[in-house]
Amino acid sequence: MFDPMPWLILSPLIWATLAFVHGPGRGGRLAVACLILQLSLAAILAQQVIAGGVRMYAVGGWGAPLGIDLMADGLSTVMLLLTQTIVLPLAFYARAYFVGHANSLRYFWPLTGYLLAAMNALFLSSDVFNIYVTLELLGLAAVGLVALVGGAGPITAAMRYLLATLLGSSAYLLGVALLYGVYGSVSLVALKPLIAADAPATVSLAAALMLLGLMLKTALFPFHFWLPPAHGGAPAPVSALLSALVIKASFYLILRLWFDLFAPIVSITAAQLLGALGAGAILWGSFLALRQTHLKMLVAYSTVAQVGYLFLLFPLATGMSAEVAESAWQGGVLQVVAHGLAKAAMFAAAGAMITATGRDEISGIAGVATRIPLTLFAFALAGVTIMGLPPSGGFAAKWLLLGAALASEQWWWIVVMVVGGLLSAAYVFKVLRQAFLPVEETASFQLLPRMLEWPILLLALASLVLGLVGIEVLSLLGAA
Amino acid sequence: MIFDLLLVAALLWSAVQALTTPDLFRAVVLFIIFGLLMALAWARLDAPDIALAEAAIGAGLTGALLLDAVAHLHKKRREQSP
Amino acid sequence: MRTLLNVTVLFLASAFGLALGWLILDLPVAAVRLPEQVTAQLEMSGVVHPVTAVLLNFRGYDTLLEIAVLLLALLGILALPRHVSDHQHRPSSANPVLQTLTRVLAPLMLLVAGYVLWAGAHRPGGAFQAGAVLAGAGVLLHLAGLLPAWATPGRTLRAGLAVGLLVFIAVAVALMAQGTLLQYPLSWAGALILMIEASLTLSLGLILAGLYLVLTDSGVQK
Amino acid sequence: MSSALVYALTGAALFVLGMAGLILQPHLLRKILAFNIMGSGIFLMLVGVAQRAGTPDPVPQAMVLTGIVVAIAATALALALARQLLDMNGEMRLPEEKTGKDRLDV
Numbered sequence: 001m002f003d004p005m006p007w008l009i010l011s012p013l014i015w016a017t018l019a020f021v022h023g024p025g026r027g028g029r030l031a032v033a034c035l036i037l038q039l040s041l042a043a044i045l046a047q048q049v050i051a052g053g054v055r056m057y058a059v060g061g062w063g064a065p066l067g068i069d070l071m072a073d074g075l076s077t078v079m080l081l082l083t084q085t086i087v088l089p090l091a092f093y094a095r096a097y098f099v100g101h102a103n104s105l106r107y108f109w110p111l112t113g114y115l116l117a118a119m120n121a122l123f124l125s126s127d128v129f130n131i132y133v134t135l136e137l138l139g140l141a142a143v144g145l146v147a148l149v150g151g152a153g154p155i156t157a158a159m160r161y162l163l164a165t166l167l168g169s170s171a172y173l174l175g176v177a178l179l180y181g182v183y184g185s186v187s188l189v190a191l192k193p194l195i196a197a198d199a200p201a202t203v204s205l206a207a208a209l210m211l212l213g214l215m216l217k218t219a220l221f222p223f224h225f226w227l228p229p230a231h232g233g234a235p236a237p238v239s240a241l242l243s244a245l246v247i248k249a250s251f252y253l254i255l256r257l258w259f260d261l262f263a264p265i266v267s268i269t270a271a272q273l274l275g276a277l278g279a280g281a282i283l284w285g286s287f288l289a290l291r292q293t294h295l296k297m298l299v300a301y302s303t304v305a306q307v308g309y310l311f312l313l314f315p316l317a318t319g320m321s322a323e324v325a326e327s328a329w330q331g332g333v334l335q336v337v338a339h340g341l342a343k344a345a346m347f348a349a350a351g352a353m354i355t356a357t358g359r360d361e362i363s364g365i366a367g368v369a370t371r372i373p374l375t376l377f378a379f380a381l382a383g384v385t386i387m388g389l390p391p392s393g394g395f396a397a398k399w400l401l402l403g404a405a406l407a408s409e410q411w412w413w414i415v416v417m418v419v420g421g422l423l424s425a426a427y428v429f430k431v432l433r434q435a436f437l438p439v440e441e442t443a444s445f446q447l448l449p450r451m452l453e454w455p456i457l458l459l460a461l462a463s464l465v466l467g468l469v470g471i472e473v474l475s476l477l478g479a480a
Numbered sequence: 481m482i483f484d485l486l487l488v489a490a491l492l493w494s495a496v497q498a499l500t501t502p503d504l505f506r507a508v509v510l511f512i513i514f515g516l517l518m519a520l521a522w523a524r525l526d527a528p529d530i531a532l533a534e535a536a537i538g539a540g541l542t543g544a545l546l547l548d549a550v551a552h553l554h555k556k557r558r559e560q561s562p
Numbered sequence: 563m564r565t566l567l568n569v570t571v572l573f574l575a576s577a578f579g580l581a582l583g584w585l586i587l588d589l590p591v592a593a594v595r596l597p598e599q600v601t602a603q604l605e606m607s608g609v610v611h612p613v614t615a616v617l618l619n620f621r622g623y624d625t626l627l628e629i630a631v632l633l634l635a636l637l638g639i640l641a642l643p644r645h646v647s648d649h650q651h652r653p654s655s656a657n658p659v660l661q662t663l664t665r666v667l668a669p670l671m672l673l674v675a676g677y678v679l680w681a682g683a684h685r686p687g688g689a690f691q692a693g694a695v696l697a698g699a700g701v702l703l704h705l706a707g708l709l710p711a712w713a714t715p716g717r718t719l720r721a722g723l724a725v726g727l728l729v730f731i732a733v734a735v736a737l738m739a740q741g742t743l744l745q746y747p748l749s750w751a752g753a754l755i756l757m758i759e760a761s762l763t764l765s766l767g768l769i770l771a772g773l774y775l776v777l778t779d780s781g782v783q784k
Numbered sequence: 785m786s787s788a789l790v791y792a793l794t795g796a797a798l799f800v801l802g803m804a805g806l807i808l809q810p811h812l813l814r815k816i817l818a819f820n821i822m823g824s825g826i827f828l829m830l831v832g833v834a835q836r837a838g839t840p841d842p843v844p845q846a847m848v849l850t851g852i853v854v855a856i857a858a859t860a861l862a863l864a865l866a867r868q869l870l871d872m873n874g875e876m877r878l879p880e881e882k883t884g885k886d887r888l889d890v
Contacts, residue, residue, distance in 0.1 A: 107641035144638030181833030184592030536694035
């Protein structure tokens with residue numbers, strides 16, 4: 001039987017390297033062709049997982065613990081599908097966005113290719129040291145992309161991002177070193193029963209180090225300091241990739257470690273702490289988003305806030321009844337997917353508005369409603385998901401989380417979610433209101449190519465439709 | 481064992497010095513010394529492959545890159561305050 | 563404020579260090595014994611030196627990604643917008659003695675790199691160390707004023723930078739036709755690993771030298 | 785106590801030193817130095833703890849080789865960014881760390 005797993009990693013590695021050798025023109029066309037291929041590969045893998053459950057692949061034929069295994073279960077398949085779905089429209093968007101910036105485009109494709117290879121490899125890996133290598137590949141590619149267009153702001157943001165991401169992966173690697181010291185293996189499959197059987201205090205320290213490192217990379221409050229300038233200062237297609245996907249990769253790992261590897265040793269206290277940090281992120285991030293004067297900074301702070309919802313999953317799913325945990329778990333994963341699609345659309349829309357008006361302040365986008373209604377419509381649709389209004393994917397996700405909080409009588413998370421929802425409505429409407437204001441006569445306006453608008457609408461619609469087909473996604477999740 | 485303890489002491493001393501000495505150039509030189517001591521430590525740990533790589537890459541190339549950066553920094557300083 | 567931060571971080575860091583040190587003094591015996599498995603399977607790996615066997619065969623997939631990390635770092639540096647000075651940057655201090663010395667040393671280093679690469683199958687050494695020696699030759703040539711800093715790499719150079727990764731991937735894919743990714747057939751394993759290592763040495767040498775040669779002349783001119 | 789464990793303990797100390805330096809030193813070159821020292825500490829821990837019984841273990845040794853290459857890649861990228869910041873701002877610091885006269889650097 002054809003196995004798509006290795007190809008999902010090899011394809012972006014190959015096209016990224018060839019794009020570097022051949023330059024942006026042919027490289028870009030190759031990238032788009034391969035991205036279409038990767039989307040079908042991810043779909044094939046999803047079918048295989050639904051039909052046959054968890055799939056393993058022993059690289060080199062050795063098998064863990066001597067070799068490295070790839071593993072695809074429901075969660076990793078959802079992440080792979082989400083990644084390929086978001087990157088494909090963004091690739092079309094990027095081609096239109098970087099017109100006239102040959103040097104940026106020359107390196108955009110290879111860097112994006114390695115970024116994608118790192119994410120696909122990360123989602124498929126079942127070896128904690130191999131995951132470290134993918135984390136470094138991911139981090140360096142993301143930093144390279146932030147610095148792509150240069151300028152004091154983005155370079156400073158890239159430097160800060162690099163230091164944060166290196167500190168995060170170093171903490172993670174120290175945890176891996178301790179795990180190897182205790183058990184003599186780095187394979188998730190080999191480690192899981194060993195940790196369940198006997199976990200000395202060193203393992204708890206290793207778990208804390210790995211989780212802290214990944215929280216820094218996910219920009220969970222109060223480790224969010226690096227995110228807004230990096231995501232807000234990068235070129236729009238890059239911001240979209242980073243906010244929609246890159247931070248989700250480290251969050252995926254936190255899920256993997258918490259609910260899989262370290263499940264026997266995690267405590268309810270630690271889960272409540274993670275939830276509290278998530279609540280802090282929701283309130284503080286939304287509050288700061290509301291106070292921003294620049295469009296992309298507002299969207300970036302909104303990411304800080306939305307990451308918070310992801311971490312509410314831990315207190316709702318740890319140590320609760322199976323039913324509550326199931327609901328929280330589904331809500332959390334659905335929030336990953338919904339926020340990924342919506343935030344990609346939102347950053348891309350912000351980039352299109354800035355390109356059209358030539359100004360990056362929120363006050364500069366007056367008149368957008370009449371000039372580029374399609375883009376504004378897409379921004380508003382994405383906003384519906386961010387606010388969590390029906391029938392969007394964001395609504396379905398937050399509904400499941402609310403249900404879990406009600407069932408487990410943890411009413412304080414409900415308060416946080418409601419206040420967060422109101423604040424996010426306030427910052428989304430702050431943008432929309434400005435967009436509907438009449439234009440000044442003097443304002444210049446650049447017409448947008450079609451490819452700078454339609455991919456955004458596609459992403460925004462997907463985030464909305466997710467609310468209606470969420471069951472399908474969740475059934476994939478349950479297949480493993 | 482005595483050699484190991486001496487080596488460990490030298491490693492820690494050079495690391496602390498590289499991090500705290502006021503002069504940047506000195507700090508980089510101390511870091512290169514630290515790298516070479518690390519190569520010795522790897523040899524003591526029966527890891528000759530890492531010893532080779534550490535000497536060539538960790539001390540050598542990283543050192544060259546850092547020295548070049550310090551030279552660049554000093555050049556900028558001179559341009560700024562003639 | 564700053565002092566408070568210093569004290570807090572130093573305190574937390576030392577507390578953490580003490581805990582870490584105390585915990586590793588009291589570790590149980592590891593349940594999985596990988597060194598024994600490596601020894602048992604060494605004959606199947608195509609090389610005799612265990613570290614090379616792990617690096618290129620048992621955990622070869624790690625190494626594949628790691629080459630991508632290195633190439634990526636160079637790409638990230640090249641991608642930074644910069645205005646390279648018009649004149650080719652050569653250190654002014656290049657004296658004739660250094661130049662003569664370099665002319666002798668550089669070919670010698672090439673030989674050493676070849677030996678280290680070949681030796682890697684049996685004893686310490688291999689593509690990384692050989693690549694580092696190559697890169698050292700490149701840096702030396704630059705310091706002697708015989709090799710200019712890189713502005714933007716041309717197509718041939720780009721191909722050279724990428725060849726190691728591409729050959730590695732090509733071998734991995736070709737092997738998939740008759741098994742799984744990177745599964746070397748026993749009779750071919752040694753030869754294939756040497757081929758990968760040879761191309762890796764070239765690319766690693768170029769990339770590592772490139773890190774220096776690009777950085778050394780990467781000023782933003784106003 | 786085996787000599788490998790002595791090196792592992794040294795690794796722990798180096799990690800702590802490097803981490804403190806990375807967080808506290810405002811100068812970017814020193815942050816990069818500190819990152820490398822922290823990395824060396826992790827590598828010593830990895831091999832030292834794994835070889836605490838006294839027998840060499842090729843698996844963590846190969847991992848450290850991988851780690852050294854990743855560290856030089858990260859170092860080079862960080863230096864490139866630091867040099868750009870120097871050329872644009874005249875300083876090798878992040879803007880939030882410009883204050884503090886009591887710092888040790890030139």
